[in-house]
Amino acid sequence: MSAELKHLITIEETPLEICQSLLKTAQNTLKKGYHRYPRLNDLKKLTVVNAFFEDSTRTRVSFELAAMRLGGQVINLPVAQSAMNKGETIKDTIATIAAMGCQLFVIRHREDRILEQLSHQIDSPVSFINAGSGRYAHPSQALLDLLTITQHKKNLSDLSIAIIGDIKHSRVVSSQLALYKKFGIKDIRLIAPKTWIPEQLSDHYSITDNLDKGIEGCDVINTLRIQKERILESEQMDLAWYRQHFQLNHDHLSHAKPDAIILHPGPMNRDIEIASVVADGPQSRIQNQVTNGVAIRMAILSFLAKHYV
Ligand code: NCD
Numbered sequence: 001m002s003a004e005l006k007h008l009i010t011i012e013e014t015p016l017e018i019c020q021s022l023l024k025t026a027q028n029t030l031k032k033g034y035h036r037y038p039r040l041n042d043l044k045k046l047t048v049v050n051a052f053f054e055d056s057t058r059t060r061v062s063f064e065l066a067a068m069r070l071g072g073q074v075i076n077l078p079v080a081q082s083a084m085n086k087g088e089t090i091k092d093t094i095a096t097i098a099a100m101g102c103q104l105f106v107i108r109h110r111e112d113r114i115l116e117q118l119s120h121q122i123d124s125p126v127s128f129i130n131a132g133s134g135r136y137a138h139p140s141q142a143l144l145d146l147l148t149i150t151q152h153k154k155n156l157s158d159l160s161i162a163i164i165g166d167i168k169h170s171r172v173v174s175s176q177l178a179l180y181k182k183f184g185i186k187d188i189r190l191i192a193p194k195t196w197i198p199e200q201l202s203d204h205y206s207i208t209d210n211l212d213k214g215i216e217g218c219d220v221i222n223t224l225r226i227q228k229e230r231i232l233e234s235e236q237m238d239l240a241w242y243r244q245h246f247q248l249n250h251d252h253l254s255h256a257k258p259d260a261i262i263l264h265p266g267p268m269n270r271d272i273e274i275a276s277v278v279a280d281g282p283q284s285r286i287q288n289q290v291t292n293g294v295a296i297r298m299a300i301l302s303f304l305a306k307h308y309v
Contacts, residue, residue, distance in 0.1 A: 006307060007128040008300055009115045010137045011178040018303070019182060023147050025299035026292065035069060035294045042302040043072025045309075047102040051077040051094070052131065053109045058266055058290055059131050059140070063106045066297035070305070075102065090114065091121045098124040103308050104301060105129065112136035127304040135171050135230060141265050142175035144296040146183065148289050149220055152261050160187040162215045162256070164246060165224035165273050168196040169231060172224065172265045177205075189214045193246070195235060211246055215256045222263045223248050223274045239272060249275040253283070261285045 005018055029035050048067040052060050060076070067074045077097070084093055094105060105128050107115055112134035119128050132138045153159055161180065167173050167190055180188055189206045190197060191214035197207055208214045215221055226237065248262065262274075262284045270276050279286060 006304070007115065007119050007130075008139055008304065009119065009128060009130045009133075011139045011142055011175045011182070014139065016182045019143065019146075019179065022143055022296065022299040022303060023150065025302065026143075026147055026295035027150075029295040029298055030292070035066075035291070035298060038069050038071060040069065040298075040302075041071040042305050043067055043070040043104075046104060046305055047073040047075060048104040048106060048301060049075045049077055049097055049102045050131075051079065051105060051107045053079050053090075053107070054132065056108055056131070058293060059108065060106075062290070062293040063129075063131060063140075063297050063301075065294050066301055067104075069294070069298055070302055072104075072301070072305075091118060094118055094126075095122050095124065098122060098126045103127065104304060106131045108132040110134055125307070127307060129300060129304065132171055135169050135174075135227075137175050138171045138265075139175050139179075140293070140297055140300060141172050142179040143300075144289055144293045145172075145176060145222065145263055145265070146179055147292045147296055148263060148285050149261070151288070151292075152285065153219055157184040157186065159185055159220060160189070160218040161185060161220040161222065162189045162191055162218045163222045163224065164191040164211065164214070164248060166196055166226045166231075167192045167201070167224065168198055169227035170224050176222070177201075187218075189218065191215065191246070193237065193242070196237075209245075211248075211252050212255045215252060215260075218256050219260055220263065221248060221253070221256055221260055223268075225265065225267060226269055226273055243272055247271070247273060247275055248278050250277060253278055259283075263289055266290070 050060055064074050103126055108131040115128045115130050130137055130139055191208055191211055194209055264286050
């Protein structure tokens with residue numbers, strides 16, 4: 001891999017060649033079963049810090065497992081009991097931990113551009129990996145989604161992908177759109193209530209608030225969680241109405257191709273954005289996404305680790 005990259009903050013700033021290489025490494029990891037138990041040494045002399053300032057289950061645990069599978073050490077920063085409660089800034093907290101000999105910082109935060117800021121403010125030789133920032137970006141999620149798609153679908157440029165739900169508040173969608181564009185996927189349909197479609201997307205994507213029409217003949221259906229924590233009082237959605245018009249259930253699913261696969265980044269609001277029978281049904285690849293998440297995060301950590309050997 002020729003291109004240099006010190007941080008993984010957005011898909012936009014990650015060259016196609018690196019995205020391709022990360023997917024390839026992750027595929028190889030899965031094929032060899034390296035994601036299942038610690039056998040590799042790529043992170044042998046390195047320490048990964050998980051600093052999650054927002055809740056997480058799968059992203060945090062999969063970064064932790066990924067680091068352990070690569071022979072690294074892991075610190076899970078106990079954010080709620082940290083000196084930030086005494087007024088320390090995030091910059092000082094991260095710089096303090098970096099000074100103890102930690103190299104790879106996996107950060108989730110409610111602010112969109114926090115990782116860019118930290119990468120400019122902190123002098124120590126460290127790498128920042130975005131584990132979800134505001135509504136702005138979630139690059140490792142987009143990569144694991146594309147990995148899951150490539151396991152089931154051959155010709156990416158011919159695919160039709162439908163993304164359903166809370167597009168406005170989701171950080172997953174912006175990274176997915178950037179990645180799908182890089183890989184030449186053109187038919188992307190955004191399906192949501194009108195108020196949940198950001199205006200700037202209208203010129204570039206096919207947009208509808210009709211679920212059946214949107215998923216007609218598509219190959220991949222990506223449902224999104226309703227981001228309750230980011231929805232303002234003024235834009236509250238009537239959940240019963242949402243469920244009636246936008247929940248992915250069996251009837252709606254019948255409009256997609258018979259071999260369409262279903263993705264959801266998790267955590268799911270079961271029987272709100274997706275019916276349980278569909279989430280647990282034969283077309284669902286939600287659990288595969290979770291497994292693929294460990295492999296993709298191993299690929300990311302191992303790629304960035306090359307700066308420290
Ligand atoms: C996403 C997140 O937390 O940003 N989930 C995840 O990382 N697996 C999406 C979400 O919360 O809806």
